[in-house]
Amino acid sequence: MIDIKYLLEQPDKVTENNTRRGKDIDVSFAVKHAKDRAESLEQVQELRTKANELSKTVSTASAEDRPAIIEQGKQIKNQIKDWEEKLAQAESLLSAELFKYPNILRGDVPTGTNGLQNEQVRVFGEPTKFSFTPKDHLELGEKLGIIDVERASKVSGARFVYLKGDAVLLEFALIQYALSELLKEKFIPVIPPHLISIDSMSSMGYLQHGGEEEIYHLKNDPMVLIGTSEQALGPMHLNEVLDEEQLPLRYAGFSPCYRREAGSYGKDTRGILRVHQFDKIEMFSFTTPERSDEEHELLLSIEERLMQGLGLPYRVMKLCSGDTGTPSARTYDIETWMPSQNMYRETHSTSNTTDFQTRRLNIRVRRKGKNECAHALNGTAFAIGRTLIAILENYQQEDGSIVVPKVLQQLIGKEKIG
């Protein structure tokens, strides 16, 4: 949620921001509701002052005066009730209106309407060249007996997978590799709950903006399955005031990610690029407002370091205004070369959500004058499934075997799979 004060002070800036994101929102509604709210609030407060003063006189008043005072108190009470109703109404209208507002973009985010206008920041390596016709990850994985989607569809349905044998060893090696790098940067490893309350999910803003469809709900409990560990890491510090000295506070969350993938029928149906469940190591940071951009660059640099360590070719994209997600003020994606598709595909994403999530979560930084909202950032360390695809396809040999990236060789105890 954006700052109401900012909206009232700079309505034009907010409109401009919405327009850049392709959202046509008339700010005058929110401004009006905000003003109504302020007026009702003032009335309620004044009446309460009166009521408080009056009720103090009751106990010392004489027996004759008392009934009149009590009668007067009753009247004020009714007036308060009326104004409180108006206040509640203005507040609910205002917050419903503000839910539509995306985060305020950082100044350096390029303007654009869709992914085609994303800005290429840099490229690492070159698309892998083969002296033979490369196979895709599914064909490779099935032949090696490490990816089984056929049986998974029998057991669970489409978009599920059994990872077996060396694929599992690869996953654990990737986790180990990522954690060892993240520990150097003072990340605290966390295994969060995979089920969180609907309230928590809502507080992270994932149930708004049509996000509801993407999430698995439970039938008998008011809980949902997380789509990323970020959803469980954010609410960890709900309603807390963080000391400035403990910032940046960095978590490395490891969890499965459950996604319904509604609306993506017929898209990326082959293999394990888009599945309902995959494991991921996610970076999540809380910082002071003035340090969040620096932190964002750090998260990106860690992602790149991890990929460079694996020797996979990738490019870094800065998403344009129209492609940046609602809670984000700036997002970088890392797209990794996928030989079977002859193109770069998203494997990592890192966002500075500034105070958009922390405002609703009420997570603040203790400051001398006034405490203010902390900033929150997230970034992918490894989405295991897609990283496996990239390794299998880029490191495949003509005979269908896979050379293991150097940094993982010792961790899985072999130089070659198959």
Add this chain to the structure above:
RNA sequence: GGAGAGGUAGCCAAGCGGUUUACGGCAACAGUCUUGAAAACUGUCAGGGUUAAUAGCCCUCGCGAGUUCGAAUCUCGCCCUCUCCGCCA
């Protein structure tokens, strides 16, 4: 799942319809004293809102409704924690 106890500020803890602006203690911070430290003493010591304001005023005693002129205190609902029983890795 069954039975009981309890949630008050960073922590402990009193209050159980109206001088409570939430007693008191610990911790923390600042100061006095001291060569320095400890001790002692003095002061500061929850958030949020409103505001030019660190002035006033309003709200918050787990959360939400209600009763009352007035609720931490009474009523109802919900959440959470602890103990015992059952089940269980």
